[in-house]
Amino acid sequence: MSSLDITRLDTGSAEFDQKLHQKIAWDDSIDPKVQETVREILDAVRTEGDAAVLRYTASLDRLDAASVSDLQVSRERLDRALDAIGADEREALEHAASRIRAYHEKQRPESWQYEEADGTRLGQRVLPVDRAGLYVPGGKAAYPSSVLMNAIPARVAGVSEVVMVVPAPDGELSDLVLAAAVIAGVDRIYTLGGAQAIAALAYGTETVPAVDKIVGPGNIFVAMAKREVFGIVGIDMVAGPSEILVVGDGTTDPDWIAMDLFSQAEHDEQAQSILVSPDADYLDRVHQSMEKLLPTMERAEIIRRSLEDRGMLIKVASLSEAADVSNRIAPEHLELSVADPDGLLAEIRHAGAIFMGSYTAEVLGDYCAGPNHVLPTGGTARFSSPLGVYDFQKRSSVIYFTGEGASQAGRTASVLARGEGLTAHARSAEYRLRS
Template identity: 75%
Template sequence: MTVSIKRLNASQADFDSQLATLLAWDDSVDHQVNESVRHILHEVKTRGDEAVLEFTEKFDRLNVASVAELDMSQARLQQALKAIPEDQRVALEQAAERVRDYHERQDQKSWQYQDEDGTVLGQKVTPLDRAGLYVPGGKAAYPSSVLMNAIPAKVAGVGEVIMVVPTPDGVVNDLVLAAAAIAGVDRVFTVGGAQAVGALAYGTETIPAVDKIVGPGNIFVATAKREVFGTVGIDMIAGPSEILVICDGKTDPDWIAMDLFSQAEHDEQAQSILISPDAAFLDAVEASINKLLPTMERADIIRTSMTDRAALIQVTDLSEAAKVSNRIAPEHLELSVEDPEALLEEIRHAGAIFMGRYTAEALGDYCAGPNHVLPTSGTARFSSPLGVYDFQKRSSIIGFSAKGADRMGRVASVLARGEGLTAHARSAEYRIKRD
């Protein structure tokens, strides 16, 4: 069955409305999901371990006497590391090394300076005390997500990283546990769903409360993260995966088709877009898509994604391609062109930018080094990839000298009285020298 992919042309009068329709994604949460999640969170908040056990039995079909039985030991993580095939262990270790090396360069230090009055100003950078990492379980087991979420936290100096991962029917994924061992995760609980998010947010008798929850999950997990935000921090509410490729028409069409597949295979809502000034190349890629699709294990998912949400967009030149890309603000952006450095100057909004024909987005998912937790649904306009900075907080440092308190106290006094806040003004005025 041939896949017919939407064609857009930036020179058409209705291009703007067509693009808006293409990008529209309904992220509204079903009322029933909302109610269910709120009920679960309330139960976990008020009943702790007891509620966690009940929901774990209900949703994961695990019947245990206590939450302590869901607490995996470090010995069990090491056992998993030894149990996986050597090539997988080596690959995990190599990926972890690159992820750690990249994120160590993001580590921010405290700083101070002194002004002419001897007043000390600065910023104290402090890691979070405890971070929670949600990792999908069951069929969707992603050891790469463990590395990408846990390693920045450890580099930041987070005191304790708590990982939660569901194990439906008691099925444990050793690759995920091995990744936790390599990344230095401190504790692992085999709990999932909204109940795991609630346990991390509020704490139970056994599972400690954290300061921030990161990591991907299904609609119940995403809704729970949205609900507990404010009690704890969260990384983001992620939408479907996206890839946008800008190509000058000189890359092998099969390469580009497979790059588009690499995101389309995630789920039916994933979005794959190719922009090129070469109409014949767009035709060639569409032919490659139809040629290669039958060879894919997840062909049905890819077909739905490509039919419903993919697009081939023709532009007049690469500069116009960059403008269209900036409007889309994609999660992943491939610059499959002769001179990616030159085009990079025109890119303003993208979660991650993959430079040149040999830089497949898939490398970024696993082992390039930069984080694969990226803003989706156009949020790259104001958001950044997950990083060390997400696990650190900053406190302002202000230390006035007597001379500085005198000089700036006069300024504060005027402004405070202008706002009608007399106590503010007098507090500053007490420290002003009288002639």
């Protein structure tokens, strides 16, 4: 097997900024043909309902049904899935679910209120959305961890109903995914996929109920559909390729770091894996480990393409400069594989999830650490956050004025309203003024 040609950068180079920008840039432009197809599907489901859903499910997933009701997974099928998986798999799902639930229960915000001297009360009421929709990739792909990470926060938030859609091309459906849905507390499951499933959740059909928020990963058609229906419903995010950035000081076994970088590269060719270190010799040793271990990987060609197209080994002058580079990239996953991760954490401002120390592999966060693995990508960690309980809740302001309070505040409102030329606004406040 040929040597691994991975980009090497040095912050001391005059061309560093330009080369870094070129490497982290990701073209998220949508093929116009994909966009046109998605819009056609969305419009068809919006106007035709179940009939369009059945038509696209038959043509795209090769799954025929007399009605959409026939595509709902029965309780008996779910029970069979639980029986079909191995005892170790069920134990792993339940253990992961327990940790994810415990973490997210600590996120749950409370409503609050305070009272002013004149009796005015102000506050905030936190309530869950009524219904959430969860998209899960299906067929040969099986992502039970995605089911847990998306459904459990919704349940903790108090969502009344969680509706899951999962494609079953040629009737193929993962028992592990169905078992995860049962353990996570999903209410209804339909074997629907693609843009037609997103449309059904967003608009509702005669059979599939409309939801308030849609979460979960999918292919380009699913991502595009989520982008198109945003505003009619809420969405979690339109995620780009997976990313990992490791800051290493040379204290972690190079084989461990190589495999951590592989763990993201094996997702797809567009995934990005980056190692940043002040130790040039350590960069060399990790590179050697990657070349040694790559032939042992089942998805070796995908990993190679990802690393050679988008991967980087970056030499920095210090760990502090490594933090600066990381903040510029704002990675989805950040491993601080250093002797003093707490000391370096203080310098980190932008990252989806931060993994502390040599023993904390990113993969633990994917499955069972507890925090959510649905994370901002493409530098959006600069302004967005992991999926959580708060994504399934909304906040209402609560305002109560006494007569005295309304009179005092009304004078302020009147002046500002008249300054804006809004007479009715002003008079509405002035009616309540006390002389």
